[in-house]
Amino acid sequence: MFLGLLTVLLITGCGVGEPKEQKLVCTSTQSEDGIDASQVISMTYKNDKLNHMTMEVNTKITDSKVQENWDEFKKSMDEQNQEFDKDGVTLKVATDDQNYEYKVTLDIDVENASEEVLKEQGFEDLKDDNSTLESSKEDAEKDGFTCEVK
Numbered sequence: 002m003f004l005g006l007l008t009v010l011l012i013t014g015c016g017v018g019e020p021k022e023q024k025l026v027c028t029s030t031q032s033e034d035g036i037d038a039s040q041v042i043s044m045t046y047k048n049d050k051l052n053h054m055t056m057e058v059n060t061k062i063t064d065s066k067v068q069e070n071w072d073e074f075k076k077s078m079d080e081q082n083q084e085f086d087k088d089g090v091t092l093k094v095a096t097d098d099q100n101y102e103y104k105v106t107l108d109i110d111v112e113n114a115s116e117e118v119l120k121e122q123g124f125e126d127l128k129d130d131n132s133t134l135e136s137s138k139e140d141a142e143k144d145g146f147t148c149e150v151k
Contacts, residue, residue, distance in 0.1 A: 027146035035064020046134045062101035089114030
């Protein structure tokens, strides 16, 4: 009986070798001078190595005086955030002129993104990053984020 169970475990592998996947989601909100900014960073780890990351930054202008400069704000943000979709890295921009919201979403498939594209976007060290989920969580929380492992 024991030998039969051992044989089955050896043949099926009992899940050994399958990548362990965990997601770390960190959030932050800030309000200053009539501008509210919320940020959500979602990082997926396989076997404690980062393989996917999504960052969303939503900026909302809440002060009516600052809202008067919405077009200039939007133009300035557009200059900093050019939409991009190449080799595993995507950056998208969405605006809501009625609610004075500007949202940027950056999605990085770390495993499949080319080093050249990562460098173009300022993430040249991402593939070589040896940070674990726990160390990333600690660093983010030191920077004022609230993090949760899912």
